Amino acid sequence: MPLYICPTPIGNLEDVTLRVLRILKECDFIFAEDTRRTKILLDKYDIKGKRLYSYNKVNWKKRIPLLRKFLSEGKSVSIVSDAGTPGISDTGAEAIKLCIEEGFKVEVLPGPTAFVPALLLSGLTPHPFLFFGFLPSQRSKRRKVLDFLKELPFTLVFYESPHRVYESLCDILEVLGDRKASLVREISKIHEETIRGRVSEILKKTEEVKGEIVIVVAGKEEVEEGEEGKNVEEKIRSLLEEGLSPRDIVKKLREELKLSKKSLYKLVLDLKGGDKS
Known part of the structure; x- marks a missing residue:
């Protein structure tokens, strides 16, 4: 029998699929991130008599042998997280890895996950995008990750906790x-909320923010085409005629135009004819 990866609602219990409910009802055992929260879902849909085992970041290594035993005996096991799809930013991925390495069948059921609706609600380009999960809690590591991501032309999606969201946005x-x-x-x-704007604008509204949070950030910004691009070129040409160096032009226009330093510098050099003086 396979290991079933069963997505559960991220907020509204009505978002669970009929197939997930059937699998939870029919399987032999359920491994749950928090058995108390899973029981709320089971009770709502009248799923009785299930043997639940906790499986989370604290005890997953101790649970792996039990999971292996059940699957070896031909038992069916479902894994559920507190909310969303197991394996996304939790230890469900470790169970999947075990099954693949040891030849057990895995079935991943489609269902809720927070980053997809957050990406669409952002209004930013939905493809390509990069889902990172949780940023490191340590500031130096977090900044190192962001420095690696800053040149990517992909919309970036992060999970974050309410007590750390302000520091991460900074x-x-x-x-x-x-x-x-x-x-x-x-x-x-009930209290779903989307705050849109520049990062600096969002920062002003998040010191008291609560709940499960998804941050979506535009990828590396390039000079836009069309009229706006023409206006940018006109400003650069005007400053070149005044005798400003490419470095000074970038310094002067970067904040105003909201462009990356690298892309703006390249445009200045192109308009100047490649002279890097």
């Missing part, structure tokens, strides 16, 4: 720049 602003972004919290719940 680092995003400092490392990535004041890009377009959104903060989405409490998806599918």
Whole structure:
């Protein structure tokens, strides 16, 4: 029998699929991130008599032998997280890895996950995008990750906890720049909220923010085509005619135009004819 990866609602219990409910009802055992929260879902849909085992970041290594034993005996096991799809930013991935390495069948059922609705609600380009998960809690490591991501032309999606969101946004602003972004919290719940704007604008509204949070940030910004691009070129040419160096022009226009230093410098050099003086 396979290991079933069963997505559960991220807020509204009505978002669970019929197939997930059937699998939870028919399987022999359920491994749950928090058995108390899983029991709420089971009770709502009248799923009785299930043997639940906790399986989370604290005890997953101790549970792996039990999971292996059940699967070896031909038992069916379902894994559920507190909310969303197991394996996304939790230890469900370790169980999947075990099954693949040892030849057990795995079935991943489609269902809720927070980053997809957050990405669409942001209004930013939905493809390509990069889902990172949780940024490191340590500031130096977090800034190192952001420094690696800053040149990518992909929309960036992060999970974050409410007690750390302000610090993370400060680092995003400092490392990535004041890009377009959104903060989405409490998806599918009563107090669902989406805050859109530049990172600096969102920062002003998040000191008291609560709930489960997804941050979406625009990828590396390039000079836009069309009329706006023409206006940028006109400004650069005007400053070149005044005798400013490419370095001084970038310094003068970067904040105003909200462009990355690298892309703006390249445009200045192109318009200047490649002279790097």
